[in-house]
Each structure stands twice: as structure tokens, then as C-alpha cells.
Amino acid sequence: QVHLAESGGGSVQVGGSLRLSCVARGRTASTYAMGWFRQAPDKEREFVAAISWDGDDMLIADSVNGRFTISRDNARNTVYLDMKNLKLDDTAVYFCSADRQLRAGTADEHEYLGQGTQVTVSS
Numbered sequence: 001q002v003h004l005a006e007s008g009g010g011s012v013q014v015g016g017s018l019r020l021s022c023v024a025r026g027r028t029a030s031t032y033a034m035g036w037f038r039q040a041p042d043k044e045r046e047f048v049a050a051i052s053w054d055g056d057d058m059l060i061a062d063s064v065n066g067r068f069t070i071s072r073d074n075a076r077n078t079v080y081l082d083m084k085n086l087k088l089d090d091t092a093v094y095f096c097s098a099d100r101q102l103r104a105g106t107a108d109e110h111e112y113l114g115q116g117t118q119v120t121v122s123s
Helices: none
Strands: 003-007 010-013 018-025 033-039 046-051 058-060 068-073 078-083 092-099 117-122
Touching (some): 018 033, 018 092, 018 117, 033 068, 033 078, 046 068, 046 078, 058 068
Antiparallel strands (some): 003 018, 018 078, 033 046, 033 092, 046 058, 068 078, 092 117
8 A cells, every 4th residue: 555645736926836745655655656647627637747666767748848857765755746937737736646657647547646736826
């Protein structure tokens, strides 16, 4: 069992930056690929980024590529999502995910999903 807890959400203006964190708890948490999904109001949940258990491989959505960076610190069982040059369309609830495989796909395909943290970008 892996429990995920996100933090770092908040309100920011267009062009600003935020760092999201997700702490994974569980005996095998460090062996899981981890990632992020987001869901904007009235939209489907979408993949944002994912990182392999050892941090060597990453996947990132085209919509955020070049602006968002995913990383992890296995000593802290934490995955980060560094977001810069935020846009209005980045407003969403951001969910941390964990899965035995590194993949994008849908949130339902990932074994674990956190409760989410709200990111609001305003003009």
C-alpha cells in the first residue's frame, strides 16, 4: 500500500512559478514510478508528467513541456513538480500518482492517486 500526500498548491499570477511536492508513504514507495495528473473545471483529468523509480526516465505532456519539470528525492520519498511561466490554462487540481510502471495514460490506470492540491493561476 502506498499513500500519497500532495502539497504546494496555491494562487499565482500568470507567468509565476510554483513547486508541488508529493510525499509517498509505504514500504515499497521508492520502487514506484511517480507522476502528476491534473483536472481543470469541467475537463477530463489529464496526464502531466511522470518519473521512473530511479529518476532516470521521465515523461512529460506536450502542453507543459519546457515549463514544468518533474524530479524526485528517494531519500525523502518525495516527487516534485516545478512549474514556471504558469498560464491561465494551468489552473486545476493537481494529483500525484504512483504506479509500478512508468507511463502516461489515464489516472485510472495508475495504481495510486493522491487527494490533490489546487493550483489557481490568475491574470
